[in-house]
Amino acid sequence: MKSFLDDWGLTLATFIPLVGVAIMLLVPKAEEQLHKIIALLTTFAVAGMGVLLLTNFDYDRAGELQYSINRSWIPFINARYHMGLDGISLPLVALTMLVVPLCIIYSWNHFPEPQNPKAFLILILILETGMVGSFLAEDLILFFVFFEVVLLPMYFLIGVWGGEQRQYASIKFFLYTLFGSALMIVSFLALYFLSDKVMIDGVSVHTFDMTLLPAAASGISTSAALLIFGGMFMGFGIKVPIFPFHTWLPDAHTQAPTVGSVILAAVLLKLGTYGFVRIALPILPGAARSWAPYIGALAVIGIIYGALCCLAQTDMKRLIAFSSVAHMGYVMLGIASLTAFGINAAIFGMVAHGLITGMLFFVAGTVKERYHTLDIKRLGGMLQSMPHLGWILGLCTMASLGLPGLAGFWGEFPAILSAWEANVANVGLFRFYMVIAAIGTVLAAGYLLWLYQRTAFGTPSDEFADDPHLHDVSVLEWVAWLPMLAGIVILGFVPNIIFHVTDPAVIRTVMTSLNRAGG
């Protein structure tokens, strides 16, 4: 079993969805039920693969890459098919594999207009390949390919199945990300040519290998490294999104179909932060030190700005979207602190935000479906008309504002704390950031509780008083949501599930590199 997983595990985990796509392409469009079943089984197969990988993972060596596969791919430019799973990738891969099947279950009976489950599900499956592949890739070019593969399906999900302003939102989403990734690829190539040559198969060549580059790139001059980091910052930062590149996010989230928003929030945004942790920091630690104060500043601006925007929103989905900006600010602050503590918190924050905000978007989608509006003013009394949904929303808002005992806390609190002892020259500056970030939590509590109060408390307004569409959470929705709700609670009580996996990997991959670069 172990040797099978070593050879094939990651490849299968990444490409099984494409097998499903191939089968679905052969089935006529009218067989809707069959398409749903094939898609669901495919994602179950991926999840099953994930379970196998997780159970056979050697947790004592979580810092090392396991199941690595390293084959020649494009010899022309020495890009290799190098994949591996370590403690940094593992939680995110698991999150992806969990969220995608749940999304398919959720959409089972309510596909957004214009229906067409075949195309919709094919896109979701391609998306899964891109997301899993990005988290597993250990070669910059391979990572870039997967990173971009994610764009296409999401563009169509928003553009075809989205809301009123879907065309505007989808193109904005695509252009922003493309701009970042175009600069990112230039950075990757600069890195390739400026770094030292390494020995591969007995030949001295330049490399795109993420495991070799931290050593090979140490000789790059400071000024070049700063610029290269800048290019990566654009690529990853737009994806996160960091203030001031966040403006695509509210539009994309608001216009995307429910499932699109969930995947966008739960997984896609993490590609950016993951890129910082996996690529930018370890390979260019010196430049990271110089950039950290600016990234930290943008992170805290994002926290406050996102929170203030949330307070001004009248649309529930848009409010949740802006809360993403704020939450990703905490993640970025943790990363910018350049401490093991902060980066661990950041990874935890990514998973927690994925579960919590993903759930919030599910709830928002359901609210939209029942009420046909997301206007906060018109909602109200959800606890009376749909008590289960009301309580779920309550749990998620509490988790989102960082209540101890729920997952959100462990992403937010340590990230703030890490800024106290930031691993940078100007410690005082980060302590200042810490204070601002702490104020941000108060604002977060403010906008989330206010949202909850306006939507759940009180009595339903007259227009919805006897609305027959307001039926409580359905069985399918329970099935789709329970795993995520359970995750929020369990991670809240036993955060060590994630920390003990990520910590060795963070120390091995990121911290050794950062420490070598001197402090």
Next chain:
Amino acid sequence: MLAQFDSTWVQPTFDYHAFAPEIVLVCVLVVMILVDLFAPREAKGALPSLAGLGLLAAAIPVITLAVSGHTRVLFGGAYVVDQFTLVLTAVFLVTGYVVVLLSTNTIAEGDYWEGEYYILILSSVLGMMIMASARDLIGIFIALELLSIPAYMLAAWKKRDLKGNEAGIKYYLMGVFASAVMLYGMSLIYGFTGTTKLVEIGAKLGQPLGDGRQLVTLGIVFVLIGFGFKVSAVPFHSWAPDTYEGAPTPVTAFLATASKAAGFVALLELIFVAFYPRADVYEPLMWALAAATMTIGNLIALRQTNLVRMLAYSGIAQAGYILAPFAVAGTSASVGQTAIKAIVTYLVIYVVMNLGAFAVVIAVARKTRSAEITSFAGLFQYAPGLTVAMSIFMFSLAGIPPLGGWFAKLVIFGSLASAGTTSGYVLAVLVAVNSVIAFFYYARVMRYMWMEEAPDGDRTPIRIPASLQIALVLTVGVTLIYGVFPGLVAHFTDTVSLLSLGR
């Protein structure tokens, strides 16, 4: 100067194997002319098939030459058959074949002369093949005229159509003007170096030039500008959109792919074999041309409402990307080598994805009789296969993985970065920014196909004739395979080299 004519005539050794592709194609041409002249009217329907098979037959000796492997130098270096020649000859033949596939139904069903059409296509392809082998100023000029003159006629093939006539006359006048400029440049270079062979020119230009410096500079600039017209580089691009729009769409496909590629082949030969030592002249010129071409091409493409015109401007922008590696080519021999590979790789992929895009335009126009972007509205509802194919080509042109175009872009970035100079990096960033601009208009096509309603709710499916289906399957397949396993195309272009000859 006259001394060289005194030497006694020596019979050159003639390598028939090296000439086999050209000979096969010439034979097919002759047969086609005879068939067109003497065969009964019913038999003329076989002409497209004959042309297609002839092109494929000419590809067979290309394969045997590739297997035999070694470089064949003929006529004292004026005509060379090496890896570079073979890769590009194959590209031209396959492009010609796909163009014949695209033409079959369009030309048969429209009000066109049919026999002459295919004969002219084949003549033009013959010119391109000679271009791929020529290493001599005169050879390059003859190849250029052989490929251009049939193209002028083809551009005006819509006989009674005003736009068609405009297309032909514009293309012809601009082309002749460019030829004149180029010939003048060539005469200056010949005057200074006393030779027309590129290798010898390269050797002469590598030595101190003394007083001839300005003269040579002028000559190089004129020659490069002449080809700037051919590859529709800004500011010599103005003929392209009108010609593309007025010509029959299969001809447009031919002009936008094969003809443009031939221009780049000539540039490659001239710069890397003959002008290589004069990096101080061609690098800044190419930098400016590349930057202007991609930026202006993209900005104008943004405003197009006609898909063929949009593809014309997108082709101009793409030409800018292809020109970019020339701007750093002279940094060092290894950078030059990377630049050659990058350009050839880009050409191969560019030709395939562009042909595919035109194939879809032709297929859709069979129903809508229009190439307006709005006529693609709602395509997904009644022709999902064509929609997916077009999306693949558009995304590929935009350079999004995992479709062929991304690798082409990557090698361009790679060659620019390999120079390690500021100007190289600035140009790379410019290419990056342009890629984003370009995506906007490619996405507009996507938006109409996927996100708009069909005009008048007309959802009758499109019947695609067999020849178009073959063309689509070929181009989609190649675009996808290149994207996922770029090693395959790199395998062919990896051995391509011109520099060794210039040293």
